[in-house]
Amino acid sequence: MGLLRKQVMAILGQPTAVKGSRMEYKQSFDRPLTSREKLRLKRSGPPWDVKSIHVMDRIEIGLSKSEVGSIYVLHNETD
Amino acid sequence: MDRFNQLQEVLTWRDGKAMWVTVAVLALLLATGQQGTAKQISMKNFEIAGITLGVTTNHDLERILGPAPVVETPDHEGSRRCYLSAAGDGTILEIESWVGTAIQFRLGSRPDATGTACAKSSLVSRKLATGTGL
Numbered sequence: 291m292g293l294l295r296k297q298v299m300a301i302l303g304q305p306t307a308v309k310g311s312r313m314e315y316k317q318s319f320d321r322p323l324t325s326r327e328k329l330r331l332k333r334s335g336p337p338w339d340v341k342s343i344h345v346m347d348r349i350e351i352g353l354s355k356s357e358v359g360s361i362y363v364l365h366n367e368t369d
Numbered sequence: 370m371d372r373f374n375q376l377q378e379v380l381t382w383r384d385g386k387a388m389w390v391t392v393a394v395l396a397l398l399l400a401t402g403q404q405g406t407a408k409q410i411s412m413k414n415f416e417i418a419g420i421t422l423g424v425t426t427n428h429d430l431e432r433i434l435g436p437a438p439v440v441e442t443p444d445h446e447g448s449r450r451c452y453l454s455a456a457g458d459g460t461i462l463e464i465e466s467w468v469g470t471a472i473q474f475r476l477g478s479r480p481d482a483t484g485t486a487c488a489k490s491s492l493v494s495r496k497l498a499t500g501t502g503l
Binding site (some may be wrong): 292301302303304305315319339341349352359360361362364 | 408409410414417422423431454460465467472473474477478485495496498499501502503
């Protein structure tokens with residue numbers, strides 16, 4: 291909170307999108323299951339054909355008077 | 370005249386070649402530039418006030434920040450908790466969980482916040498930042 295746009299970009303890099311006074315960063319990818327996740331899925335029963343975990347990340351920075359006024363962060367993983 | 374036409378053909382070919390070389394160099398520069406500024410979102414961005422998205426359970430959340438009124442979001446098996454700065458600077462931290470684990474947070478401020486729907490926490494203030502310093 292209170293950072294300037296250039297300071298945000300020094301931390302997060304180039305935004306995925308800029309909508310007015312909002313900077314958006316998004317990424318999504320699939321990652322392989324960890325051994326712990328494989329065990330948990332096996333114990334929880336079918337379906338056992340889960341091969342990967344889908345990761346969805348999102349950060350929205352709201353600027354107010356050229357400073358960061360709000361931060362929204364999402365990190366969700368689904369199998 | 371034939372010689373003039375030949376020269377003209379050579380110059381056109383050279384111009385065309387030069388144009389393609391220029392286009393290729395510009396494309397390379399653009400691609401390099403984008404790679405240089407686009408970053409992968411670091412896991413440190415998912416950390417705030419001792420909470421880590423995708424890791425911290427609701428139980429741990431309340432152990433760290435204290436108990437708070439829970440707003441159920443039954444449409445996606447979620448719940449939301451709100452924390453207000455105990456220092457009175459109007460900073461609000463809202464954390465939403467899905468199937469018992471924190472997955473998103475929103476940090477902002479509301480100068481007129483009274484705290485009726487939020488629990489007060491000494492960990493929440495304008496100085497609060499994510500693991501990367503945002």
